[in-house]
Amino acid sequence: MVFPRSEWEKFRERIAALPMQAQWWKRIFLGNAMDVEMDASGRVLVSPELRTAAGISRDTVLLGMGGYFELWDAATYAAQEAEQMKGEMPDVFKDFSF
Numbered sequence: 001m002v003f004p005r006s007e008w009e010k011f012r013e014r015i016a017a018l019p020m021q022a023q024w025w026k027r028i029f030l031g032n033a034m035d036v037e038m039d040a041s042g043r044v045l046v047s048p049e050l051r052t053a054a055g056i057s058r059d060t061v062l063l064g065m066g067g068y069f070e071l072w073d074a075a076t077y078a079a080q081e082a083e084q085m086k087g088e089m090p091d092v093f094k095d096f097s098f
Contacts, residue, residue, distance in 0.1 A: 001065075001068050001069065001070055001071075002044070002062075002068060002069040002070070002071055003067070003068045003069075004067075004068075007067040007068050008033070008068075010067070011068070012030065012033075015029050015030055016030065032050070032053070034047060034050065046071065054071065054072075054073065055073050055076055056071065056072070056073045057073055057075075059073070059074035059075070060072060060073060060074055061073075061074050061077045063077075
């Protein structure tokens with residue numbers, strides 16, 4: 001996940017407030033977070049450690065998810081999307097108007 005600073009602060013507070021039984025997940029989310037800067041062209045360099053952890057090789061997909069972005073390996077995302085499209089839409093969308 002890629003957060004603008006203001007959204008990260010909100011997310012970090014929510015994670016930090018979780019109870020002790022979530023301690024390892026708190027470590028995973030908070031302990032692996034990294035600040036990054038955009039270069040003059042608006043690009044962000046994702047560290048090799050995070051690319052490896054996310055399974056990102058070369059081609060990527062950046063999805064806007066409201067308050068944050070998801071960065072996916074393109075092949076992994078295509079496979080996950082195809083798998084989800086085989087099934088039915090979740091019940092929460094039954095009364096949703098597009």
